[in-house]
Amino acid sequence: MSNIQELEDLTTQVRRDILRMVHRVNSGHPGGSLGCAEFFVSLYNEVMETHKDFSMDGIGEDLFFLSNGHISPVYYSVLARAGFFPVDELNTFRLIDSRLQGHPTTHEGLPGVRIASGSLGQGMSVAIGAAEAKKLNSDNHLVYSLHGDGELQEGQNWEAIMYASARKIDNLIATIDLNGQQIDGSTDDVLPLGSVKGKFEAFGWTVIEIEEGNNIKAILDGMAKAKTLTGKGKPVCVLLKTVMGNGVDFMMHTHAWHGKAPNDEQLEIGLAQNTETLGDY
Numbered sequence: 001m002s003n004i005q006e007l008e009d010l011t012t013q014v015r016r017d018i019l020r021m022v023h024r025v026n027s028g029h030p031g032g033s034l035g036c037a038e039f040f041v042s043l044y045n046e047v048m049e050t051h052k053d054f055s056m057d058g059i060g061e062d063l064f065f066l067s068n069g070h071i072s073p074v075y076y077s078v079l080a081r082a083g084f085f086p087v088d089e090l091n092t093f094r095l096i097d098s099r100l101q102g103h104p105t106t107h108e109g110l111p112g113v114r115i116a117s118g119s120l121g122q123g124m125s126v127a128i129g130a131a132e133a134k135k136l137n138s139d140n141h142l143v144y145s146l147h148g149d150g151e152l153q154e155g156q157n158w159e160a161i162m163y164a165s166a167r168k169i170d171n172l173i174a175t176i177d178l179n180g181q182q183i184d185g186s187t188d189d190v191l192p193l194g195s196v197k198g199k200f201e202a203f204g205w206t207v208i209e210i211e212e213g214n215n216i217k218a219i220l221d222g223m224a225k226a227k228t229l230t231g232k233g234k235p236v237c238v239l240l241k242t243v244m245g246n247g248v249d250f251m252m253h254t255h256a257w258h259g260k261a262p263n264d265e266q267l268e269i270g271l272a273q274n275t276e277t278l279g280d281y
Contacts, residue, residue, distance in 0.1 A: 007216045009277040010081060011041045015247045016274050017077035017281065021093040023267045028094060028102060031257035032148065033074035035179050035214070035242040039146070040078040042219045047227075048144060054084060054111035062141045063130050065115055067123020068148035068177065069103040070259070076100050079112040080281075087281045121154025123147060124174060128164045128235075131172040142230060145174045150182030153191045158203070164235040165204030173226045175238040178213070181255040200237045213242035247274055 014037045022028035044050070048062040066075055073093065080087045085099075092098035099108040103118030115126050127145035134141060151157070164172060176196060184190050193199075200207045206229050210222035222238060229236050244258070245251025248270040262270055 004216055007038075007041055007045060010045065011037045011216065012247075012274045013276065013278040013280075014041060014074060014077045014081065016271055016276060017081075017090055018073040019248070019262060019267055019270045019274075020280065021073045021076070021090055022261045023264075024091070025094045026261045028073055028261060029070040029259045030073065030248075030261065031181065031244040031251060031255070031259075032068065032071040032177065032179065034248060034251060035244045035246045036071055036074050036146070036177055036240075037078075037247065038214050038216050039175070039177075039219055039240060039242070040074050042216055042223065043144065044078050044082045046220055047223045049141060052083070056114060058114065058130070059137065059139060060141065063114065063127075063134075063143045065123050065127045065130065065143070065145045066104060066117050067127075067145055068120060068151050069117030069123075071148075072100070072102060072104050072118075075104060075113075079110075081278070082112075084112040085110065090281045120148065120151040121156040124157050124160040124164075127172060127174060128160050128169055131164075131169045131235075132167065134171055135169075140171075142227070143172045145172070147174060147176050148182070149176055149178045149180065149193060149196065150187050150190065152176065152193055152196065153187075161200065161203045161205065161235075168233050169235045170231050170233050172235045173223070173230065173238060174235065175240050177242055178239050179242045179244040181244045181258060183255065183258045185255050197239060204234060205237045206232070206234045207237045207239060209239045209241070211241055213240040214246045249273065 018033045022030045051061045093100045099110040104113045105116045131143040197207050212218040251257040
């Protein structure tokens with residue numbers, strides 16, 4: 001898939017999936033999921049090189065690790081739409097015994113999911129370990145990861161970030177979703193992050209910024225640039241500036257929809273703002 005319009009149409013459908021999944025069980029995290037829809041669609045349809053037949057060893061393909069696992073709705077939707085598992089399985093989101101739990105898990109063997117995530121701050125360590133394994137195995141493919149900005153308040157991140165530069169883990173592209181919101185309010189109000197770019201650079205990383213993190217062309221251009229910076233002795237950090245709740249006007253620019261499901265009326269408003277493109281499940 002290389003047509004920007006096709007990617008935008010898929011993103012619209014993914015937003016519909018997110019809204020319907022969370023509404024159906026009156027539980028989940030729509031805000032961050034909506035904000036990262038363009039990123040996930042771009043990542044799985046253009047940026048990464050992945051095998052059609054999923055295997056946990058990940059040999060000979062790019063790998064992705066979701067650290068902020070609460071945005072599982074967008075993850076599941078994009079995986080399903082990319083053919084990792086049937087789209088109609090999205091109906092089982094957050095149900096007992098489902099493979100699509102509120103935070104991704106591995107014990108049920110959902111294709112596409114490599115780690116259980118949601119305990120914030122741990123994904124960076126896992127991604128670095130996977131990237132180091134690829135180096136040891138002489139596998140030239142890349143490791144990608146996604147982290148929330150509020151998640152950077154967890155100290156384990158910074159131990160891992162320091163390790164990655166010290167060990168020259170230059171086959172890793174870690175993306176930070178900079179939406180400025182977390183569950184209790186804005187990141188500036190809860191625990192200010194200061195200059196995230198300055199911090200990563202001080203820890204020895206190469207940093208690029210994608211100012212329009214909800215624009216597919218900007219994402220594709222930014223991730224293409226990030227790829228060119230790998231293999232040069234430093235891990236790469238992408239600062240993706242997104243809007244929480246993007247695409248649903250009453251959910252945008254606020255932490256209020258970090259972990260709240262829309263009611264029936266709100267669902268219809270959100271769906272009306274995102275017209276069906278590929279068929280609902």
